[in-house]
Amino acid sequence: MIKKRIGILGAMPEEITGIVGLLKNKQEVVKGMRTYYVGTINNIEVVVVFSRWGKVASATTVTHLIVEFGITELFFTGVAGAINPDLNIGDIVIASSLIQHDLDARPIMDRFEIPLLGKTNLCPPKEMLDKAVESIGELLSDESLVHLLSSSQSEIFSVLNPKVVVGQIASGDQFFASHEDKGNLLAILPEVLCVEMEGAAVAQVCFEYNIPYVVIRTISDEANDNSVVNFKEFVSQVASRFGVEIIEKLLKKIAL
Template identity: 55%
Template sequence: MKNRVIGIMGAMPEEIEGVVALLSNCVETTMGQRTYFSGQINGIEAVVVFSRWGKVAAATTVTTLIQQFNISELLFTGVAGAISPELKIGDIVLGKRLIQHDMDARPLMAQYEIPLLSKTYLESDETHLAIASKAINAVIENRSLHAVIGEQELLEFNISQPNLFIGDIASGDQFFSKNEQKENLKAQLPNVLCVEMEGAAVAQVCYEYKIPFSIIRTISDAADDSAHIDFPSFIKKISSKYAAEIIKNIFKIL
């Protein structure tokens, strides 16, 4: 049986800092312009790394985790822009299905279908979805975030009580900062909750290597004309704290 080693990827450097702080016996390994932090969280082997931005970079990073660090499962945390009008800044989306919104090999195959895999959506398995869901709900219900994020910072982003949503996440090599982008995606993929730049690529690599994965995204902006204004501040003050609290709770359940 394969030893349990959990890979943890963060979409921003700030988002892995708090997770790295959870590691005991931390060892750093540098390869491919990335630094991998190995150690234990709650007695379980883990490797933490900044994914870098975009689908190719993230796919490269998770491939290294699989081939060089022999991970048995993968957790990915990061921010996303809201596509569904139900989502508010500070809400958390857990990916049930991942799709690459910029995949288009027509007329050779249907739009969004991944070449050679004959798949459009990549699904997280029910077991890991349930674990992540339980951990995130515990963070929300226990108001853990309010203990690690100052009241002023929460007020700044109008965050009072975050909610968990489980559903479709779309990934592509675009930062959504225009209303037109958002409306076009909603028209084409009406079930998508949020959009980001890495999750579906990571899910594809995990699928091909038979590695279970969980993609967890915190809503940082509305994926519209205001996205660039709030984004850097949100990463520093909010999402980095979310990542550490969620990962900590997942490891309590495992």
């Protein structure tokens, strides 16, 4: 039986700091301008690393995790901009499918189709997805995440009653910062919940190496003209804390 070794990716440097703090017997390995933190959490072997930004960088990072560190599963947490109008800041989106919104090789193949794979969407294993939904649902139902924030933080960032939503996440090498950007994306991909820059690329690598994965994003902004307001503060004060709590719960629920 293959021993579990969980890869944990964070989409922002601030998002892995708290997770690294959980490690026992921590070692640091520097490769390819990346620092990989190897150790255990709850007696489970893990490797924690900042994905770096964009599809190429994040795909490189997860390839290192698979080939050089021998991970058997992957958890990816980070922030994303809301595309669906029903999403609020602080909501948690779990990807049931991921698509590269900027992939277009027409007329050679269909729009969004991944060359050689014949797929437009990539989906995590149902078992991992279901357990992630259950785990995060429990954190929200007992208000474990909200209690991580002070009343002033909840008010400042408008994180009052976060919910978990499952659906499509779109990835591409573009930061969405206007209503026009959102409208253009929804016109071609109406089912997209949120947008970020790494998840679908990471999913493609995991698919090709047959590594189970789950991608979880905390909504940090509305992907419009106010997207950059308090973004760094949100990541350090909210998303990073949510990420630590989510990873601990996932390790208990999924990895055991």
